[in-house]
Each structure stands twice: as C-alpha cells, then as structure tokens.
Amino acid sequence: MRKITVWLCLFIVALSLCAAPSARAETSAPAAVRGVLDLSGWHWEQDGLVSLNGEWERYWSRLLTPAELAAGAGSDVLSYTKVPQVWQGQTYQGSKLSGDGYATYRLVIRTADADTGKDVALYMPSVATAYKLWIDGKEAAASGTVGTSRETMTPANVPKPVFFHLSGDRTEIVIQLSNFVQRKGGLWEPIRMGSADAVTFRRELSNALELLIVGSLFTMGLYHLGLFMARRKDRASLYFGCLCLAIGLRTAVTGQTLAARFAPGLPWEWQTHLEYLSVSLGVLMFVLYVAARYPVEMRPGLRRPIIAVLLMYSCFIAIAPAWIYTHSMLAFQLAILAIFAYIGCVFVLAFLRKREGAFLNLLAMSVFFVTALNDTLFYNQVLSTGDSVQFGMMFYVLMQAVDLSHRFSKSFAHVEKLSSELQRWNESLEGKVRERTEALEMTNASLHEANRELVKMEQSRRHLLSNISHELGTPLTLIQGYIKAVLDQVDEPNRDRYLQLSYDKTLILNRIIGDLFELSKFEAGKIRFDCQFVHPVPFIRALYEKYEWTVKQDGYSFEFIDLTSGLPDGQDEEAVAWIDVVRIEQVFVNLLFNARKFTPTDGTIQISVDRVEHSDHGQSAIRVSVQDTGFGIDEEDLPFVFDRFYRGKNSRKNRSAGTGLGLAICKEIMEHHGGTIGVNSRGGSGSTFFFTLPLSNDPLNPFVEGAFREEGPKE
Secondary structure (H helix, E strand, O other), X not given: OHHHHHHHHHHHHHHHHHHOOOHHHHHOOOOEEOOEEEOOOOOHHHHOOEEOOEEEEEEEOOXXXXXXXXXXXXXXHEEEEEEOOOOOOOEEOOEEOOOOEEEEEEEEEEOOHHHOOOEEEEEEOOOOOEEEEEEOOEEEEEEOEOOOOOOOOEOOOOOEEEEEEOOOOEEEEXXXXXXXXXXXXXXXXXXXXXXXXXXXXXXXXXXXHHHHHHHHHHHHHHHHHHHHHHOOOOHHHHHHHHHHHHHHHHHHHOOOOHHHHHOOOOOHHHHHHHHHHHHHHHHHHHHHHHHHHOOOOOOHHHHHHHHHHHHHHHHHHHHOOHHHHHHHHHHHHHHHXXXXXXXXXXXXXXXXXXXXXXXXXXXXXXXXXXXHHHHHHHHOOOOOOOOOHHHHHHHHHHHHHHHHHHHHHHHHHHHHHHHHHHHHHHHHHHHHHHHHHHHHHHHHHHHHHHHHHHHHHHHHHHHHHHHHHHHHHHHHHHHHHXXXXXXXXXXXXXXXXXXXXXXXXXXXXXXXXXXXXHHHHHHHOOOOEOOEEEOHHHHHHHHHHHHHHHHHHOOOEEEEEEOOOOOHHHOOOOOEEEEOHHXXXXXXXXXXXXXXXXXXXXXXXXXXXXXXXXXXXXXXXEEEEEEEOOOOOXXXXXXHOOOOOOOOHHHHHOOOOOOOOHHHHHHHHHHHOOOOEEEEEOOOOOEEEEEEEEOEOOOOOOOOOHHHHOEOOOO
C-alpha cells in the first residue's frame, strides 16, 4: 500500500513539473522597464519560454490602435503598470480603480539582430474578458469584442498561441482590453513568448495533461456513480462520483478551457457559471462524502450549516449574473479554506481513531489543501504559479481509487469467506434437511399410527356407549316387565319368581353402577391406597393357595409355577414390592375368574411368576401371569379388552360373562401401582393375562407413582 502511494506521489509531482513553467523562465528572465523588455541576450532554444512581465505602458480608458499610438495619441493618459496584475485597487490620477473599465497596453521587445526572421509565438492566456492584439502594427488575435461598456463588449475566454516572425530587433505589442462582466480586469496572467515549436509543444502538452486529468476525473466520477447504482446503500460512492465530475468540469472550463474548444459556441456567461458552480457544488459533494465516510467524526451540528451555506451559494451563482456573483468569490474562497481545515481535522481524528482508509484520506487531503490554497492565492494575484487544484484533485482521486480497491479486495475476500461458509452451511443444511425429512417421515408414520389408534378408540367409544345402553337398558327393561306383570297380576303363581328376578337385576345394576363409580374415582385420583412392603412371590403363592380349592372343585387343573431367579422360594428379604394387597388381590381374582369363565371344565389354568426388567423405570419387577386353555380372544378384539364395557364375541355368547368393567378397573389399579397389565391370546388357543409389580431393594426408598404415593385407608 505504501509503495503504491509513493509511486502515485511521484506521478503527480511529474505532472506538476511538466505543466509548470521552467524554473529559469520564472527566476532569471528579464523584466520590462517602462514599456521596454530587453531579450537580446535570450537564447530561445536553450532558455525556452519567457514571461513578458514587468512595466507595460497603459492608456487608461482609451482603446488605441498602433497607428494612433505612433501618432502620439493618448500621451495625456499614459502610465506604467505591472503585468501580470489586475487593475482594480490600483491608483490612477489620485483615485482607485475598480474591476470595470477598459485600457490599452503596449510593450516594446528588444531582440538580438541574429534573431531577425525567426519564427516565434506568443501564448495568450485566458484573459477571461475581451482583448484585441496587434504585433508590429498588424492585428494578430482577438478574443471576444472589446467595448467601452457592458452593452458594447462581448466577453470570451479562450487561450491561444499567436505566431509571427521577428522582422527586426524591435517588436511592438499592443493589446486593447475591456472588462465589465466580472470582478477581475487587466492582464492578470503572464503572457509567454518563445520559439514557435516551444510554444506549440507547451500548448499541446498543457492540453494533453488537462485532457488526461478531465478524462480521468470524468471516468472516475462515472465509475463511482455506477458503483452507487449497483449498491445504493453506499452513498459515499454517489458523493465522490459527483465530486469527481464537478472538479473535472471546472478543469474543463479553466486553464486551457477545453470546454470552449470542444464546444466553440459555448457562451462566456455559461462557461463562467459552470466554473463557479463546479467549485461550490464540488465542495458540497466533498463535505457530503466526508460525512458519509466518517459520520461520527463530522458532527451534524457543523455539517448541516456548512451544507446549507453551500446550497444557498450555489443557488445564488445559478441565478445571479457573472458581474454580481464573481465579486463574492474571495469571501467564498476563504470559506472553502476554512471548510477544508475543518475536514482536515476530521481526517486527523479519523486517523487517530484508526478508521478504515483514514491515512490515505489524510495524505490526499493534505496535498489537495495545498493545491487549493495555491489556487486561492493565484486567482487573487498573490502568487503566479498557475492552476494546480486539478493536480491535487487528481492525486486525491487516485488515493481514493487505491482506498476503494483495498476496500473492494477486502470485501471480495470477505465474500469468498462467506461463500465458503455458506457452502459448508448448505452441505450441513442438506444433512439437516435429510435428518428433518427422516424425522418428519417418522412423525408422519407416528401420526398414521396415532390416527389408527384414534380410529380404534372411536370404535371403542362406540362399543362403550353401546354396551352402557345395553348393560343398563336390558336389566331396566326386564325389571320394568317383571314389576308390570306383578302389578297386573298376570301370572299370580310366579309372582315371587318375578320379584326375585327383579331383585337380581337390581343387584346387577348396582354392581355396574358401583364399578362405574369406582372407575370414575380412579380417573379423578380420589382412590386412596393402603400400601405396604410385601414379598411378592410368597404373596402370589398365598393367593393361589387361597383360591386353589374353589377352582379345582369345578374340575379345572390349577397349577402354580415359580420362574423367579435370585428369589429362592420367594424368601429374598431385599426384594419387596410396595403394594396395596387388597387391590392386587382384586386384580388377581378378576383375571383368575375370567380365565375360569372362558375355559372348559376339563381345561387348565396356570399361575406363574417370573422376574423381568421394568422397561419404564430401569428396575426389576415381578410378572404374574394367568394362563388358560380356554376359547382365546380374536385378534381384532385384543386392543379393546381393557376398555370399559367391551366384550368380545365369546363374552357376548356367555350371558354370565359380566359387564366388561373388571379389566378396566384392573388396568387403573396397575397404573396407580406403577406396573403394567396386558394380554397375549389367539382365538381358540387360550389366553395369558399378566401384570407386573415393580421391586425395590431398599424398603426405605420404594418406587412411588401417582396416587400410589398417598397412604391411608382405601375407600
């Protein structure tokens, strides 16, 4: 970065040296004395161009031709004035002159005899008003129309070379000047003289340099405007692009006035408007650009008044004629220097705070400030160095180009990094999408399964409602019929029998209502359990022995099988279950009598206990199984056997099969004990109902679940 900056500085210095007059011409050239300039010792090929500076004859308020001067006209108003210099502020016949007026300038040049016949040329600068030039009595050039008032003159501003032959050792130059259109009048830029080739080369070099600068500024301006159109969030590109265009426009209408060469019909008034507007709007764009780059350092309290003043002054220039607004330029130049000093402070503050690009901005601003100060002093006749702000602006633009390229390279590297990360994210996202897709597929399968379960639950609900209406409706209908028969005395001998049947049906209804009431209390959590630690295997063996005679009396083969390991004969004191013995006996009896109902009298019923892992809690449990060789349960009925009032085909065929609430109650009891209950069966092959009791090796730390935590008398 620093190497690039050094090379750019050298490039700008080279441009400045090429555009500046030769050192010898500025320092050792002879000066005119009382209207005579002695160039007899000037070597045109070696010394180059010479500035025709010094004392010129001036005939104030006279427009005289060489012939009239030769006849002695104007001797009464003859005075000597320094060139280059504006005439406002000078004293003439006891009064100070203003910028408006007209006069005739005359200079006699002495050359060596050996130079006679040599082709030479004058390089007339942009006088910026109107002039007519005679060389040795012959009209050689003119710019605009010289007049004695604003109405009779036509201003013009086109620098040009004037070629002629040295016809002897004496050359007379006569120039008529008039100014009524701007603040400055007179020959305020040096007129240079040299060989025709040297003047031509100097003119073409100046044109080429200014054309390079104008083209570069316009190119950079359009480039930054294109950047803004591509990314409108970055307004700094907009302001900097407009700044480049403004300075490029000013360069085109000053110096070599390239605008007038490419647009010969461009009026002087418009050209001057463009010159002054380009300055005011350029400064405005520069302030906005700095504010966009460093909004924290350039405080709104100062930025807003500066912008308001620049806008108002730009409107003033656009509306007012040149002979009015040009007189305010000195005050405006001082304001510009103050604004640039403030902006310099902003850049210093940004540099100290290590803002991006602050070093390059500070360096470029320093060069630009120096060139702007030079132009201010030059246009106010303090210095005679010529225009240089375009070189400062060119340097500033190049520095900004370096800064932008650095920023873009960093942005591009950041974009590459983000692209790489985005690619990785996309790859991981694809994996996540696959995972989510698989999860969604599993969820979808679960939803389908849940939907099937809902369908089954709906079927169970229909069965429940149907069974409730049947189980409650049928006994009520029979009771109603029996009582009606007794009341009507239809069958008097069977009266007691009808009453007994009615009583039996009321017992059934009472049992159904009791079971429903008990189920509702289970669901509401109002059942309290009287729990204690029990060795489960001996407890189940005791239940088997308690009902052994009853089952075997009916002709069934009734067996008890102990499959436990680690609990020999159920006497392991550390393996206990926390249960309500009455409720567990209720479950055992319900499963046992269901097996007896659906098993033929010559069938077999087995009670077995074994030790299993309790899947829900990661602890051991005792599984109690009641296996029979009865009719079995159809596969379509298995999901509903623990639903309320549900009875399979075999249950509906058996009138004494019960109400279908016993298994539902058993399920609620086991859930409150933290255990499970289930069935394995196939139609015609018997059934195996089982339930599990979680074990606890620490009697002081039993497994507790739900209502099982409450102790006390059961209801």
